[in-house]
Amino acid sequence: MKLSLFLVSTAGLWVAANANSVNNKQTKNDVCTHPFVDINGRCLFVNNFAQMDWDAARAFCAGFQGDLVTLDEANLLADIVDFIYKEGLTDRSYWIGGSAGAQTGAFVWPDGSLVRMGTPCWGVLDNIQRPGAEPNEKCIALNKDNFFFFDNFNCEGEISVICEYKFQRENRWAEGGCATMKSSAVFVFLAAALLGSDGATEAGSHVKTDVCTHPFVDINGRCLFVNNFAQMDWDAARDFCAGFQGDLVTLDEANLLADIVEFISKEGLTERSYWIGGSDRALEGEWTWTDGSSVRMGTPTWGANGQNQQPTGGSEENCVGLDNANFFFFNDFPCVTAMSLICELKL
Structure with a gap:
């Protein structure tokens, strides 16, 4: 500001x-x-x-x-x-x-x-x-x-x-975050194969569309694939998403985190942590998304428990995941950890 x-x-x-x-x-x-x-x-x-x-x-x-x-x-x-x-x-x-x-x-x-x-x-x-x-x-x-x-x-x-x-x-309603999510905020479309999308894009990266084809679902206007079956390290997770014309999700809005966590809870997918697209591998302490944009630090996305706020892992923990042991707030993990993943459909 x-x-x-x-x-x-x-x-x-x-x-x-x-x-x-x-x-x-x-x-x-x-x-x-x-x-x-x-x-x-x-x-x-x-x-x-x-x-x-x-x-x-x-x-x-x-x-x-x-x-x-x-x-x-x-x-x-x-x-x-x-x-x-x-x-x-x-x-x-x-x-x-x-x-x-x-x-x-x-x-x-x-x-x-x-x-x-x-x-x-x-x-x-x-x-x-x-x-x-x-x-x-x-x-x-x-x-x-x-x-x-x-x-x-x-x-x-x-x-x-x-x-x-x-x-x-007056005449204002929240699109996400700390108010109850509006109905029809999450659409799940089942199809036999990934067919692509004909929606518009925002900043040339996020696919925004009225229909997200299988295995993607529409969460907060983004086509995401919450995969809790496979578990793999962060690099393998990026390769996995690339096979679906995507990448690990750029979770650059706190409102989007609210809707993803609600989706995970409603779908009964809470037993896993999930890789997302942030890391500080290029430069220690400089957290970026896979597109090079900066990860916003602090409240309300990074987890805390009264004493310290994440990330706290130093040079040993360089990749970001949603931590199921801490209510799916951001946490830094060793990049070699086997975890589930969230892909986002890209162009």
Whole structure:
């Protein structure tokens, strides 16, 4: 994000910015007025000065014609976490708009829509994925002690706040990530052989099509082949995918990770870890996809367990997989490990 920063004192200090989002989305009025900033096309106010309980946080946001943020896209979570780190706001946890409904106990956003559970938004602590079962922890925050993944807190706790300008919620729905996936998001087409595709491409690499031919399925608009039968090392996995006119998946969107993990769970394919197309073999510590583009680091794609965030394997672990031992977050593995794989259809 390109930031033009300024500080203003109005009953306290706030950081305000005119920030271009990563994917060049625009807000409805193209400008977020102080104290809001444009993050991923949404007008947000990341307030790390005041600390208050969850109900007070909602009232605080209402004073700015807003509400606690409906953080319903994993891509938005990635951009918020980037902003928090870049602005040096890492010393606080932050309330967001999710809470457990009084009647069902399910976590919902302020508009009543369901909060999507699991990877990649919810963190892992002590090898257990949040939310925890604590009866008094019914409000959601980004947990500073676990790399700003979602966590459930006691609603009376006093922490910082992320507000969203209210009109931004009108006529908008999430395509993936931290809200429930829309129906018809995954199509499985069975055919006798790979026949190809007649869809359009994005950036000359990802095949986007209305029909993905066997063995590929449509997940988040991408033709993917989740193969949990064969197990092989990373190089062999690339060769295997090449035999289907593909390569290991370039999993370059957190929303796509959410949909892949949901597909793996629904199809009962959770007993394996899966190779994807990232590695740092060319230069240690510089993680890239097979097309040479950079792998985005940190939350919400790379796994963490309270102490350290992946990758942690150093020069011995240079290839990226979805780790079934850690809820299918990214992890670095030795490239010679025999694992299952996810191919993506390429031109």
